[in-house]
Amino acid sequence: MADGGIGASTKRREDLRFLTGHGKYTDDLNVYGQLHMHIVRSQVAHGTIRKIDTAKAMAMPGVVAIYTGADFEPVGGLPCGWQVTGKNGAMLEPKHPVLAHGKVRHVGDPYAAIIAETLDQARDAAEALDVVIDELPAVIDMKDAVKGGTLVHDEIGTNLCYDWGFIEDNKAAVDAAFKSAPHVTTLELVNNRLIPNAMEPRVAIGDYDGSTDESVLHTTSQNPHVIRLLMGAFVLGIPEHKLRVIAADVGGGFGSKIFHYAEEALVTWVSRKLRRPVKWTSSRSEAFMSDAHGRDHVTKIELATDMQGQFLAIRTETYANMGAYLSTFAPSVPTYLHGTLMAGNYKTPLIYVNVKAVFTNTVPVDAYRGAGRPEATFQLERVIDMAARELGIDPVEIRRKNFVPNDAFPYQTPVAVAYDTGNYQATMDKLVQIADLKGFESRRAASAKKGLWRGLGINCYIEACGIAPSALVGALGARAGLYDAATVRVNATGSISVLVGAHAHGQGHETTFPQVIASMIGIDASQVDIVHGDTGRTPFGMGTYGSRSLAVCGSAMVRATEKIITKAKKIAAHMLEASEGDIELKDGKFTVKGTDKSKAWGDITLAAYVPHNYPIETVEPGLEETAFYDPSNFTYPAGAYACEVEVDPDTGKVTICSFAAADDFGNIINPMIVDGQVHGGIGQGIGQALLESAVYDADGQLLTGSYMDYAMPRAEDVPFYKVDHSCQTPCTHNPLGVKGCGEAGAIGSPPAVVNAVIDAINRAGRKVAHIDMPMSPARVWAAINA
């Protein structure tokens, strides 16, 4: 293996520019002659726009144009990329206008765009805008919303977007199992609404070139090709060859930068109209009320068991908040990314999931790190813990008892998906070891001496990653394919540029992808560079989310590299005067089998571009190959997590003492980067469990509209993690045997933390069944003193 190949903990080469201030973030870019856009946003949650008089604002210094919803009536709405079919047919899909027209539907809903020479001039003009909005009653609570009354979208006559039963044909059998079950555990819980808070707020710059009729959109996106397709085809009507989307360095996304946002369409449309570049940069305050939020489910879950803890059936009813409009992939999150994971790591034979998606006067909700899978894992692992307590069974044992056994793979779940491989006992064994569960009682005694209640939380998780098989998701309502693409461009001297459809915004692709090629060819990874984030340079790929980059785009890269190697062998065979079948590639050298005759990688690549001694009659010159890869199944990373906490009974404050994660990600390219991904994910999960929550009051005002009230996790809130990914059952259907690791930590950690807190309280003799997240000191104190 060459240095820096598969399995090496190579340090992230991209960090040099990130850490020295040389990253190329979109806000760092200023285009000559650019105008600035300020968005005027609703301050009320729901209201009728009576008047927007722009005359006075237009007369302000530097103001070039002001646009309102009326200007966008002929333009398409922001499209939704996923159609869910519910019990009563297709979901209801009200128009999501670029700028609100007629009504505003959430605090932050944009209704005017002011274009001026400077940003301050645009903001001054916003204050001169003469606007009358008659406030309407707001509908915030989902259970109120489904009763009718106040409607977010009058034209659809209901706030219920869809009512989805999964799998409807199984419902009768599930209900029957509950009727005869020896024991039923019921839990109602909230999966709290989160605000993604990427370090870099969103930015969009529209730049139209009249000489070529081409528009360039620079944007903070996780998937530039998807934005080009959605905005070009569905919103603005610009064909692909006249639209280029560039997302250079992006400072974190966590899902919130997957979606097509109004501001992207605005700057593109306005720059075409005014024939000048237009820039918009979100303030942090705007980000709180305009980036799609995450989670926000209210769920009732029931688990039927026998008295020995064997799972017999699961039944759930979930209300999923869509917010005021359907964001790009919102409908898929509570359905196909949630219902399909309700089997977890267990062989529960009967499962029925009901999801009611609801419109409310709140910011749209969409995928956020984990997207549906954290919600599934949380409810399942909480109810299992509760059942274990009710039945007096150890929480590790009840899980072991119900695991899908190793000899059952591939395992067809009762909720559509089929797990290709896994070894859940092994990850649990590893967890028991690294978390030192045997030592818990002595640690608990030590905590008790300090007056603190110590608790241990255990849980497992499984996720469906490597998103996704196109035909399967198409049948489930996706309006896009979810393959990916890579072009491997070998240069004359042997260096390689790989143009990928995936997009890196923290994942380290620029380091890990070259490691794969380095191993395949036997050259140093420094010979390989990744090009991403520019539809003008990269093949059509679907971007990065759903822990898909390596499993899907990486597989495309492998396929393209295989084509390169096949062609290079033909060239080598010609040059070495041997037959193609006798050529071996090892350590960057093509050798004739059983001889010492060889050509170096660079000799062959040079010949491809200087084809003098070359099989020109049968082999084209050049060395560049593209592959598109469509996975045949999801991948199923899985693991077991343990968290230990101390609860201060006087204040309710929870301190995380330790956190251990035993993950099975299949094969691993760069263990250090995997560690980092898991660390970050657990940190976000701890944030959800203890700190973060987007809170609206009854009028729809966002009470957590800044860091003064929205609590982000900080270094002091998280422990040093113990992570292990030595349990590896390689994915059986992609060439690298990889599963994906980006979301695992965020999916697996919230139930571990909550289980630990509930355990601590119950061990201290207080009967508390559940506390909703975030488990703030005030909530924990109230629960133990109830």
Added chain:
Amino acid sequence: MYDFNIVRPKTVADAVKALAEDGAMALGGGHTLIPTLKQRLAQPSVLVALSGIADMKGVSAAGGVLSVKGGTPHGTVAKEAAKTYPALAHLASMIGDPAVRNRGTIGGSLANNDPAACYPAAALASGATIVTNTRQIKADDYFQGMFTTALEPGEIITEVRFPVPEKAKYQKFEQPASRFALVGVFVAKYADGVRVAVTGASEQGVFRWIEAEKALSANFSKAALANLTASADGLIGDIHGTAEYRAHLVKVLTGRAVEAA
């Protein structure tokens, strides 16, 4: 932010003169004012930066009194008060983060009188004297409710004088998001009695818990608080905690401050 002028006087007298202008505002460390300006929630015509006035910086001790000049940053107090008044130094060392502590000033904090700020608790519990360019104000007269003080327009805090107690401690329970005090309690024991000041908890800003002061003056131990209950009347209730929770914390933190003093 809107356009404004800024002046940087070198003396208190020049600062006072500059503040007499219509629409002038004093700028200390700026940790409240600058975010307010960025949100366009204030439109001063001129900012009078106090940071260039050498005479408004420094910590000194004499005759059982610690003097902190009004423009002294928290970080300086954390270092230079550590020997004379460790509880005050500890409080200063826990405000915000290093950047905040290097810019934010004691005068700015006391003039703003944020109901969750730390310094008001120290000043009130210490029975400090707030010295301005025109007069001396007793802490008991100075704090007049949330964001309200005895300061007249244009008046500048030039110095704060803390009588050094025999024993003292500040206990802060952080609001999870802002890390301001959800409740903060400063307990200071003097020869003539104990003073207990509470920040973060009340709709009226910092206040003294008189019942606890009486009990602790008689017996400076946590046990002395056993039969007391802090009243939830008039306390803040919000998404981070109910009034009852804050009242409970007042008692817990007072006990911890006494134990740690």
